Amino acid sequence: xxxxxxxxxxxxxxxxxxxxxxxxxxxxxxxxxxxIMGPTGAGKSTLCLAIAGxxxxxxxxxxxxxxxxxxxxxxxYSMKDxxxxxxxxxxxxxxxxxxxxxxxxxxxxxxxxxxxxxxMIKRVDWALDIVGMKEYKDVSPEELSGGQKQRVAIxxxxxxxxxxxxxxxxxxxxxxxxxxxxxxxxxxxxxxxDTTIIMAxxxxxxxxxxxxxxxxxxxGNKILEDxxxxxxxxxxxxxxxxxxxxxxxxxxxxxxxxxxxxxxxxEKVLNKKFSLKxxxxxxxxxxxxxxxKPVIEVQNVSYIYPNGFKALxxxxxxxxxxxxxxxxxxxxxxxxTLAKHFNGILKPSNGRVLVYGMDTRKTPISEIAKKxxxxxxxxxxxxxxxxxxxxxxxxxxxxxxxxxxxxxxxxEILKIVGLEEYRYEDPSFLGKGQRQRLAVASILAxxxxxxxxxxxxxxxxxxxIKDLMNLLTNLNNKGNTIIIITHDMQIAAExxxxxxxxxxxxxxxxxTPLRIFSNLELLSENDLEAPQITQLSIRLGFIALxxxxxxxxIKRE
Amino acid sequence: MxxxxxxxxxxxxxxxxxxxxxxxxxxxxxxxxxxxxxxxIIHKLHPITKIILMLSLGSSIFILSNxxxxxxxxxxxAILLIISRIPxxxxxxFILASTGMISACVIxxxxxxxxxxxxxxxxxxxxxxxxxWIWHIYITENTIFKSLLIxxxxxxxxxxxxxxxxxMRDREFIYGLRKMHIPFPLCLATSLTFRAMYIFRQDYQTxxxxxxxxxxxxxxxxxxxxxxxxxxxFIPILTLLFKRAQEMTLGVEARGIPLRGGKYSLYHDIPIxxxxxxxxxxxxxxxxxxxxxxxx
Numbered sequence: 125x126x127x128x129x130x131x132x133x134x135x136x137x138x139x140x141x142x143x144x145x146x147x148x149x150x151x152x153x154x155x156x157x158x159x160i161m162g163p164t165g166a167g168k169s170t171l172c173l174a175i176a177g178x179x180x181x182x183x184x185x186x187x188x189x190x191x192x193x194x195x196x197x198x199x200x201y202s203m204k205d206x207x208x209x210x211x212x213x214x215x216x217x218x219x220x221x222x223x224x225x226x227x228x229x230x231x232x233x234x235x236x237x238x239x240x241x242x243x244m245i246k247r248v249d250w251a252l253d254i255v256g257m258k259e260y261k262d263v264s265p266e267e268l269s270g271g272q273k274q275r276v277a278i279x280x281x282x283x284x285x286x287x288x289x290x291x292x293x294x295x296x297x298x299x300x301x302x303x304x305x306x307x308x309x310x311x312x313x314x315x316x317x318d319t320t321i322i323m324a325x326x327x328x329x330x331x332x333x334x335x336x337x338x339x340x341x342x343x344g345n346k347i348l349e350d351x352x353x354x355x356x357x358x359x360x361x362x363x364x365x366x367x368x369x370x371x372x373x374x375x376x377x378x379x380x381x382x383x384x385x386x387x388x389x390x391e392k393v394l395n396k397k398f399s400l401k402x403x404x405x406x407x408x409x410x411x412x413x414x415x416x417k418p419v420i421e422v423q424n425v426s427y428i429y430p431n432g433f434k435a436l437x438x439x440x441x442x443x444x445x446x447x448x449x450x451x452x453x454x455x456x457x458x459x460x461t462l463a464k465h466f467n468g469i470l471k472p473s474n475g476r477v478l479v480y481g482m483d484t485r486k487t488p489i490s491e492i493a494k495k496x497x498x499x500x501x502x503x504x505x506x507x508x509x510x511x512x513x514x515x516x517x518x519x520x521x522x523x524x525x526x527x528x529x530x531x532x533x534x535x536e537i538l539k540i541v542g543l544e545e546y547r548y549e550d551p552s553f554l555g556k557g558q559r560q561r562l563a564v565a566s567i568l569a570x571x572x573x574x575x576x577x578x579x580x581x582x583x584x585x586x587x588x589i590k591d592l593m594n595l596l597t598n599l600n601n602k603g604n605t606i607i608i609i610t611h612d613m614q615i616a617a618e619x620x621x622x623x624x625x626x627x628x629x630x631x632x633x634x635x636t637p638l639r640i641f642s643n644l645e646l647l648s649e650n651d652l653e654a655p656q657i658t659q660l661s662i663r664l665g666f667i668a669l670x671x672x673x674x675x676x677x678i679k680r681e
Numbered sequence: 682m683x684x685x686x687x688x689x690x691x692x693x694x695x696x697x698x699x700x701x702x703x704x705x706x707x708x709x710x711x712x713x714x715x716x717x718x719x720x721x722i723i724h725k726l727h728p729i730t731k732i733i734l735m736l737s738l739g740s741s742i743f744i745l746s747n748x749x750x751x752x753x754x755x756x757x758x759a760i761l762l763i764i765s766r767i768p769x770x771x772x773x774x775f776i777l778a779s780t781g782m783i784s785a786c787v788i789x790x791x792x793x794x795x796x797x798x799x800x801x802x803x804x805x806x807x808x809x810x811x812x813x814w815i816w817h818i819y820i821t822e823n824t825i826f827k828s829l830l831i832x833x834x835x836x837x838x839x840x841x842x843x844x845x846x847x848x849m850r851d852r853e854f855i856y857g858l859r860k861m862h863i864p865f866p867l868c869l870a871t872s873l874t875f876r877a878m879y880i881f882r883q884d885y886q887t888x889x890x891x892x893x894x895x896x897x898x899x900x901x902x903x904x905x906x907x908x909x910x911x912x913x914x915f916i917p918i919l920t921l922l923f924k925r926a927q928e929m930t931l932g933v934e935a936r937g938i939p940l941r942g943g944k945y946s947l948y949h950d951i952p953i954x955x956x957x958x959x960x961x962x963x964x965x966x967x968x969x970x971x972x973x974x975x976x977x
Contacts, residue, residue, distance in 0.1 A: 178931055178934060178935060181934070182930065182931060182934045203934055203937060204939050206937075207935070207937020211935075214928070214931070218880065219931070219932045220932040221876060221932075222869065222872055222873055222876060222932070222933060223852065223855070223872055224850070224851045224852040224872065224875060224876075225852050227948070228852055228855075228949075231948035231949075232936070232938060233936050234948065235946055236937075236939055236945050237945075238944045238946050239946060241947070244946070244948045245948070248948070266879055280936065464890070467894050469890045469893055489893050489897075489898045490896045490897070490898040490901070493894060493896035494896070498894035500887060500890075502887075504920055504921055505884070505888050505921070506894075506895075506917065507920075508892065508914070508916050508917060510916070518895060519895040522895060522896035552920060
């Protein structure tokens with residue numbers, strides 16, 4: 125008997141017009157690792173919530189069909205019974221914490237199971253040991269980094285020893301090291317306890333490595349269910365619905381080498397098929413050497429947060445006009461703190477920041493905002509108005525433009541970001557990708573010469589990422605300076621022209637993507653990794669940062 | 682001046698400054714309260730003892746109406762603070778930061794209350810709205826006496842609060858409540874309130890920064906504009922608040938923690954020691970003595 129059996133399952137959220145899941149049929153065996161993929165809004169989270177019993181017990185809506193967990197129909201058994209079998213970890217671990225210390229967080233679930241004190245102590249230690257967080261027992265969850273929080277969230281579920289662990293995009297906010305940590309913890313779990321794992325994710329390269337089977341959802345329908353290698357061989361189909369296929373599979377496929385899953389395998393196949401000796405590096409224009417005007421000068425800047433945490437230490441940096449920069453580094457390395465100095469949101473504790481020669485400590489933020497736009501990671505933090513039009517006009521009113529000018533500007537911007545048809549809509553009714561574009565649009569309206577975008581790709585599907593990155597690239601081509609903060613190495617390598625690596629509040633490297641991503645030692649020292657395609661190209665004796673360059677070099681006679 | 686804008690709210694600003702100035706004293710264990718790790722008897726007391734201490738001292742301040750008796754409570758609180766080795770500087774700063782509040786209460790009582798007395802120090806009628814609203818300022822020896830009583834009550838409350846917040850961690854407080862058999866949903870709600878306040882503070886800060894990056898300068902704009910801009914903050918904050926509330930509900934439900942019924946055990950087991958009994962007994966005896974002191 126399958127441990128999870130979903131039969132003709134439909135779910136419609138209260139107040140929603142359409143079903144979020146339509147006629148889902150699925151059987152999952154004990155100990156399997158199932159990946160759930162699909163574009164934003166495909167129904168991935170809804171399926172996770174249904175398996176965890178939160179649908180129909182907590183969320184209101186209309187249900188048809190059945191979800192049977194180890195013989196228990198989730199419509200008939202209570203949450204108390206279901207949670208004994210299933211544990212769920214959400215994308216944002218923050219919302220799952222209810223206690224004030226890591227050990228209490230894990231213990232609270234065990235206390236309600238009425239276990240003996242000795243058993244609880246044993247399980248808390250064991251769960252923390254498995255996720256490598258034993259030394260953080262007494263720490264408040266607020267003090268942990270994103271990756272650590274996620275590991276604690278997993279430990280809270282592990283301690284209860286559920287047979288099924290559901291993870292809803294658990295790695296989307298994490299740096300490469302954090303992502304790897306989460307995947308390896310889950311992999312160990314399977315080996316040791318035969319736990320059934322169900323994970324919704326956009327991480328195609330990682331899921332390919334770990335999952336037994338992948339389910340692809342689109343608009344609430346299950347459109348594919350197969351082994352990872354078979355799923356990812358359907359490259360065009362995946363790309364058309366907004367799923368980013370692993371770079372190696374895509375490249376090998378385009379080069380006529382069939383479906384190749386690992387870097388090692390790809391190296392062998394490509395060496396056999398092509399003559400790869402004396403291939404030259406694909407050389408991008410070296411932007412750092414160009415003589416361009418400095419627009420932001422960070423001079424000996426240190427920053428200490430009110431709680432005493434030193435987030436930046438003696439940072440020196442010059443950003444030039446037309447730069448296209450990616451700031452990368454681990455969670456908590458100081459990337460966002462540094463970027464918040466660029467438009468004066470934060471003022472240095474020591475040193476100074478000059479924006480077009482203006483000292484941010486002495487210049488009103490309204491003046492700096494005209495030059496530097498800052499787009500926050502979560503669009504919900506920056507939408508203040510009741511219509512798309514008003515939202516874009518908001519900043520324009522602050523800088524004192526006339527009604528006529530505002531009207532003209534709003535129309536122009538809406539056209540650029542492709543939101544014209546939503547002009548009078550309430551922003552809360554837009555999808556996440558559209559809200560993200562609206563957030564960028566409202567900043568663009570101020571015509572800043574410099575645009576800072578914090579984590580533009582988090583939780584977004586491939587189509588949305590591509591849309592946004594193309595928009596930023598166009599702006600850069602028109603002369604704007606673009607600075608993105610990202611954990612997505614593939615995006616950084618593919619789109620930007622300069623990479624800054626941060627670690628412990630300091631800049632440890634500042635160079636072209638080519639030099640940064642070819643320095644595997646530097647990346648490893650900073651717990652980062654090069655895109656898969658770059659790793660492969662290095663093994664083959666050249667350097668390529670994206671699929672197109674790679675294919676171009678291979679095919680070059 | 683702090684970059685997070687907390688300087689706009691004096692008391693909050695004060696708390697934040699405290700966090701900074703006490704940096705060297707705070708270990709890596711952050712708490713929602715203002716806990717200062719010290720090797721003192723008070724710190725080592727059982728959470729239940731600390732809660733009883735705070736409740737008994739706090740409620741006595743409310744119940745008593747004799748300034749001398751309240752002064753005794755103030756002395757007890759001060760002694761306990763000294764025993765707990767909380768920096769005197771911090772206590773003074775707290776009282777200084779609350780000076781505005783204390784003065785406002787004392788002055789308001791003087792100006793707006795009518796207390797009968799044998800000596801009238803000041804009396805004046807001010808016609809605010811002709812024939813409709815006449816403000817009567819009437820200050821007698823009883824008005825002054827009651828104003829001072831309010832002042833001393835507030836100072837005593839501040840000392841008890843400092844004692845409570847600096848010697849107890851939030852997690853100890855929750856444990857104490859549970860050990861006192863306070864219904865579990867109430868303990869969980871208290872813990873969730875601490876968590877929610879932290880998340881709310883983070884969201885508020887980010888939304889404000891997002892507004893600043895769109896050109897809103899909270900420092901330089903006029904007060905009416907400031908009010909309008911602050912009201913705009915509520916759109917994203919309310920949206921996030923509803924979303925967070927829903928997410929947190931999901932989080933709690935997903936943990937499978939039943940709120941009612943069933944047996945449960947406690948992970949921590951902090952024993953109540955002799956010193957706890959001594960403290961509880963002593964404080965009750967002292968309070969009993971103060972209550973029955975023949976003072977008119």
